[in-house]
Amino acid sequence: MNYRRMIQYIFMVLLALFLGAFLLLPVFTVVRSGCEVSLFKELFLSPVYREGLLNSLNVAVVTTLMVAVISLALALLYDRFDFAGKEYCSLLMLLPMILPPFVGALGFQQLLGHYGVVNTLLENLGLSKVDFLGGSGKFYSVCLIEALHLYPIFYLNLVTALGNIDPALDEAGANLGASKWQRFLRIRLPLLRSGFLAGGSIVLVWSFTELGTPLMFGYTRVMPVQVFDGVKELESNPLPYALVVVMLTVSALLYALMKYFLGSDGTSSAVKGNMGSRGTGLKSWKRFLPTTVFLIVAGISVLPHIALIGCAFSRRWHGSLLPEQFTLEHFDNALSNPLVLPSIVNSLRYSLLAMAVAVAVGVVIALISSRWKLRGAWILDVLSMLPLAIPGLVIAFGYLGMTNRYAWARAIFDPIENPLWLLGIAYAVRRIPYVVRAVSSGLEQTPEELEFAARNFGAGPVRTLFKVTLPLVAANLLVGGLFAFSFSMLEVSDSLILAQKSIFYPITKALLELSQILGSGPASACAFGVWAMLFLALTLASAGILLGRKIGAIFKF
Amino acid sequence: MAAVKLEKICKSFTSGRPVLDSLSLEVAPGEIFFLLGPSGCGKSTLLRILAGLLEADSGKISFDGKDITSLPPEKRQAAMVFQNYALWPHLNVFENVAFGLRILGVKGETLRREVLAALDTVHLADMASRRVPSLSGGQQQRVALARALAVKPAVLLLDEPLSNLDARLRDTMRSEISRICRERQQTAIYVTHDRQEALSMADRMAVLKDGQISQMGTPRELYERPANCFCASFLGDINFFDGEISDGEIITSFGKFPLSGCNGKTRRAAIRPERIRFVSPDTPGAFAATVVSGIYGGDLTQWICETGGVKFQVNEMASPARKCGETVYLAFDRDYLLAMDE
Structure with a gap:
């Protein structure tokens, strides 16, 4: 083995150690602390926790069903027809991702509250008010807002899966006399299994472990909130560890179930076909029908965000359809709150660190599997994708466990006095898959010959990397980095659990604290949310422009 | 310019069958050397091993007597197109x-x-500021050549550089590359599966088959005196015919012909289609045949004629019209009849 190969293997081992320490060890710590029969017994005997588990499962299933219906309809429209503004519709579909649902919930309360827009409308129409935010209304509200946030992921996976189906397969069905519906049910739907699996499993696990939205709605009888509430008394009561173990197990089970019912049977490789445009052209006014559907769905999904903006700019929005009395007072209030400015600085520091770590680790992992082709690279590949399958809450909890258990972890991650490394690495680990995906897809589209040419013309491996390889995948690298950065800026689970002192709060935790202040708190939180929304919108728009339709590949499971 | 020497190069991929099987060759300084062979014969693999982009399993490579076998690609001075x-x-x-x-x-x-001098050599000096994707295939090919020439490499490696160009441009580029290499006395190793390219440009060439050199020599030697049936047919159309071989003669169903170069392994005789002529019946050595079909190609027509159950291809320049079934008389110069091992 020459020394270059040796250096490559050293990189691989270092990365494996990194992922082992900051991804596997936290999970292991949680499992070790939580795997006690007495804890499980206590947990399952308690009606509160049983209800929490059941409610979380319900939220996951209902959210996923909602998401599936919305995304399938949109994806089929997109694939089947050529319509006005088609190229912008996929970009439009990214809109709901502008904010974490947790912030959207702030706006949603404005829409659905007792004196909110919908109830005012019902009252004006002479109908009785509906309690959307109490009883079972609360449950469906949580599901709906999560669904409105998550459907783009499912949609992008379905569009990719549909794009991989050879149109000739459908034509062959038509040629043998199958009707449109028969073709849809017997040909397209079965071939979409990979898309359903890819999108569905992310949505299912994501909504099962989502902490921010139920917390904002005060829907506390769900597992993630129960885990969050347990953090404060963790040292005296290890029950939350057991809760997290159950959450991890159920997440794995959910994924296994999805895989069992939708798993690949070898069809996916057989359906790769030509990728030309095969949409049916629509004429005159019909060209605008699918566009309208896209606009309506996008409109509904950004309603919470619009409400958030309305809230942020109005002095009064209570019992009226539209906000009243324009003001910038809430922005002032938000900025003058001692939590806000430091939280922005903190988030910037954590997220920049996270981006740097995620990009460095992600690029090397992508190189190892796409270029260096080292033996055992697949292990690193699997490890780097694990953060998509392991709930963020579990990892966050694991870090907390590590700082309690290991002195070295306490020394690096000082959660009390300086959580920079703790939060930076916690954010980074969860964003690595996006960077790896983005860079790998760039490398796969770039002929290796270009790098060979550089070597052939005298450039060593390092110069080749910086002069040829990285510039060629610069757009992908930028997108991966932007995602890592912007998702870190608005990360929820790690932020809520790991930031313990108010001077170290990141944006999301400051938002939660702000929204809970009585009086002007929620309105200031809305104003703060608008800043956050603008910021993420800009990031995603630039990513969308850079990567175009291929952006879906980053969210594939 | 450098002399290149390859000694017993072996390379196998995971499938087990060797791609290069103990291959040795030498290229003289300033020589344009061609590696010719069908797809999968190992010619591109050999070029990549020369460039250092692939590692040989065993064997030695030297440039001007200096062992470069274990040098990384960036230290070899072997620029590739x-x-x-x-x-x-x-x-x-x-x-x-x-x-x-x-x-x-x-x-x-x-x-x-x-x-600019390198770009001028390929007539592209005025395109220096252009973006690569805005160039045509031919222009890109010339930039690739200029890039390789600019570093004044010890050895220029060309991997089927003209295969993506249309026929006209290919012809122009062939003479351009030959001219540039000759002017600079550039040692060049050129891989192709196009026999016309090899025959028209090479100083010397090697025909590869299954990872081994089937024959090596000048284009004329290889075309006119192929060592075996594979080389004979790979380098151009050729008629094979069987017969009884004894005492430097072959006795066929349509006549008896002297066959020089016979040895114990000789199994059949061969002759290139352009060496057979349409003649009058009274020409010495003429034999009668029937026209079976003809493919008109403008300057050259390919006729298929049959005699004694044997079919011949006859290439005739500026050919008159002939009818299928028509009786014609054919003859060939005995010197061009080749003795072929199996």
């Missing part, structure tokens, strides 16, 4: 050509002069 050009799309034409020179430490005005 890739089949798909491998021009860096993020750099413009100038920067593509300047890349290797910058690594050699060439800077400022000298760099500019050398890049």
